[in-house]
Amino acid sequence: MQQVIGSPPLAAGSAASGWSQSAASWPAILAGAFVAIAASGILLAFGAGLGFAMVSPWPGRGVSATGFTVNAAIWLIVSQWLSAALGGYIAGRLRTKWVGTHTHEVFFRDTAHGLVTWSVATVVVAALLGGSVTSGVGGTLHALGGAASAGLQGAAGGAAAGPPGMPGGGPSAAMTYDIDKLFRTGSGNAAAASAGAGGPSASNSAGSPAPGMDMSSDPRVEAVYIAFHAAANPNQGVSEDDRAYLAQLVQAQTGVPPAEAQKRVDDFVTATINAENKARAAVDAARKAAAEASIFTALALLVGAFIASVSAAVGGRLRDEHL
Numbered sequence: 001m002q003q004v005i006g007s008p009p010l011a012a013g014s015a016a017s018g019w020s021q022s023a024a025s026w027p028a029i030l031a032g033a034f035v036a037i038a039a040s041g042i043l044l045a046f047g048a049g050l051g052f053a054m055v056s057p058w059p060g061r062g063v064s065a066t067g068f069t070v071n072a073a074i075w076l077i078v079s080q081w082l083s084a085a086l087g088g089y090i091a092g093r094l095r096t097k098w099v100g101t102h103t104h105e106v107f108f109r110d111t112a113h114g115l116v117t118w119s120v121a122t123v124v125v126a127a128l129l130g131g132s133v134t135s136g137v138g139g140t141l142h143a144l145g146g147a148a149s150a151g152l153q154g155a156a157g158g159a160a161a162g163p164p165g166m167p168g169g170g171p172s173a174a175m176t177y178d179i180d181k182l183f184r185t186g187s188g189n190a191a192a193a194s195a196g197a198g199g200p201s202a203s204n205s206a207g208s209p210a211p212g213m214d215m216s217s218d219p220r221v222e223a224v225y226i227a228f229h230a231a232a233n234p235n236q237g238v239s240e241d242d243r244a245y246l247a248q249l250v251q252a253q254t255g256v257p258p259a260e261a262q263k264r265v266d267d268f269v270t271a272t273i274n275a276e277n278k279a280r281a282a283v284d285a286a287r288k289a290a291a292e293a294s295i296f297t298a299l300a301l302l303v304g305a306f307i308a309s310v311s312a313a314v315g316g317r318l319r320d321e322h323l
Contacts, residue, residue: 023098023109024112024113024116025091025094025095025096025113027094028090028091028092028093028094028095028096028113029091029095029113029116029117029120030120031090031091031094032087032088032089032090032091032092032094032113032114032117032121032312033087033091033117033118033120033121033124034121035086035087035090036083036084036086036087036088036117036118036121036308037083037087037121037124037125039082039083039086039087040079040080040083040121040125043075043078043079043082043083044076044079047072047075047076047079050075051068051071051072051075054068054071055068069289073293073296076297076300077296077300080300080301080304081300081303081304081307083121083304084118084121084304084305084307084308084311085307085308085311086311087114087117087118087121087308087311088113088114088117088118088307088308088309088310088311088312088315089311089312089314089315090117090315091113091114091116091117091312091315092110092113092114092311092312092313092314092315092316092317092318092319093315093316093318093319094319095109095110095113095312095316095319097319097320097323106316106320107313107316109316110309110312110313110315110316110317111309111310111312111313112309113312113316114308114309114310114311114312114313115305115308115309115312117308117312118304118305118308118309119305122301122304178227178268178271178272179220179223179224179227179268181264181267181268182223182250182264182265182267182268183219183220183223183250183253183254184254185254185255219249219250219252219253222246222249223246223249223268226238226242226246227268227269227272229242230242230269230272230273230276234273234276234277234280237269237273238269238272243262243265243266243269246265246268247261247262247264247265248261250264250265
């Protein structure tokens with residue numbers, strides 16, 4: 001005869017001593033899990049509102065990026081703990097009363113109910129948000145990693161579109177500031193042009209291409225390709241031959257003296273390397289932040305599982321005391 005809840009306990013060792021039924025009260029577990037999920041949504045929405053109120057696009061207003069990150073992490077941990085406590089308590093209060101069961105076994109079942117409730121809520125939330133979070137983090141890292149190279153590629157694509165008046169637009173629309181600064185016309189360009197109009201003796205003056213140089217293509221495109229090659233090969237950088245060739249392009253295009261052309265090239269190379277280093281530093285900072293977030297999230301989930309188990313034990317004890 002199967003034991004009925006509320007009847008006296010059967011004799012120990014009896015075949016019908018209650019082990020024919022599962023000790024898990026799934027209605028209470030599912031109810032606690034849904035309560036935990038709903039509480040998490042409410043707390044996260046409230047935290048998002050507080051976060052938007054704390055930040056500001058205007059300089060000198062709102063919290064700093066570091067402060068915002070710390071506050072967001074603390075709120076996420078607190079939200080997880082509160083929702084786990086509430087879900088575990090509900091599961092403990094709503095579970096079936098076990099009659100004729102030792103108090104140690106009741107305590108174990110209550111904690112197990114809280115743990116299962118937390119597990120169900122965590123799995124459901126992870127299934128709903130896992131895809132979006134993974135794609136968001138991956139997209140952020142990809143964007144940070146290609147920040148410098150994307151700008152150079154965009155400049156190269158715009159430069160390859162052709163000169164003004166040609167189909168596709170002029171190259172100046174997509175040139176970066178560093179490329180434009182590199183080929184900015186010097187103050188001596190007009191004088192060099194006037195000297196070139198006076199006779200062939202001016203063919204080797206400032207602004208004239210060096211022997212053997214091909215000036216049929218846009219020199220900005222070649223400068224972009226050299227810079228992009230340096231960004232893609234940080235250990236190699238810009239070779240001396242590329243620096244000298246780029247200086248000749250700058251001198252022929254702008255008419256500046258050789259020393260000024262070389263200085264522009266050095267500044268351009270330095271700016272390119274600094275931009276690439278800055279992009280790599282941003283990627284490294286994002287990597288460290290993601291690692292720390294993963295570790296703290298795992299610790300917060302473990303503590304949340306413990307809180308849910310304890311809350312279920314407390315709720316189960318209160319239920320047995322009042323019924």
